[in-house]
Amino acid sequence: MAVQEKKIIDSFIGYLDEAARRLEEFQLQLALGKAEARDKFEEVKSGLRKSLQKAKRKAAEYEKQAEPFKAKLEHLRVQLALGKADTRDVLLEQKKKIMKAIHELEVLIRKAGFGNGKEAAALKAELEQVKIKLQLIEDKIEGNLGGKKKKEMDDFSTRLKEKLAGMKKKMEKRKPGLAEHWGHFTKEMDEAFGHVKKAFGQ
Numbered sequence: 462m463a464v465q466e467k468k469i470i471d472s473f474i475g476y477l478d479e480a481a482r483r484l485e486e487f488q489l490q491l492a493l494g495k496a497e498a499r500d501k502f503e504e505v506k507s508g509l510r511k512s513l514q515k516a517k518r519k520a521a522e523y524e525k526q527a528e529p530f531k532a533k534l535e536h537l538r539v540q541l542a543l544g545k546a547d548t549r550d551v552l553l554e555q556k557k558k559i560m561k562a563i564h565e566l567e568v569l570i571r572k573a574g575f576g577n578g579k580e581a582a583a584l585k586a587e588l589e590q591v592k593i594k595l596q597l598i599e600d601k602i603e604g605n606l607g608g609k610k611k612k613e614m615d616d617f618s619t620r621l622k623e624k625l626a627g628m629k630k631k632m633e634k635r636k637p638g639l640a641e642h643w644g645h646f647t648k649e650m651d652e653a654f655g656h657v658k659k660a661f662g663q
Contacts, residue, residue, distance in 0.1 A: 498601040537562040
């Protein structure tokens, strides 16, 4: 395997591992009551707004992609700016609109691509994490997010590390030249976040 391919695979797996660690922390904070669900909801919206600003600047660098992406990014930005969700019903309605706008953006990424492979993968990973966080917040509000014990969380980490290690081996067995950039990992990213969602009961 070429050195460049190995670097990309290591970077990809490291990125997924870090994303899972942040989601685990997020869930633990919610489950232990260290954070109010509504405050976390606003925090997630704020973080995604910042990511969208970066994505919008990147989209401008790619003329063919710029206009469709700007429209979808703006639509999602509008959903994120709907004001503070101060009741359960408002929060759930905002979540529904945000999830729909994310889905539309993901469809566009799949159909048209976005920037170089790494930028597309980074944006997709960010959107996947936001979807998981929003579902965890809804679970908390609806009383479905039980306080996970430390052992359960440790078991989750161990299982996920095993899955990522297995994915890494599988990716390293690919024919040379198939992992020249992050864009070749769309299938693996979907698989990895599938494992993450299952671990979080989604």
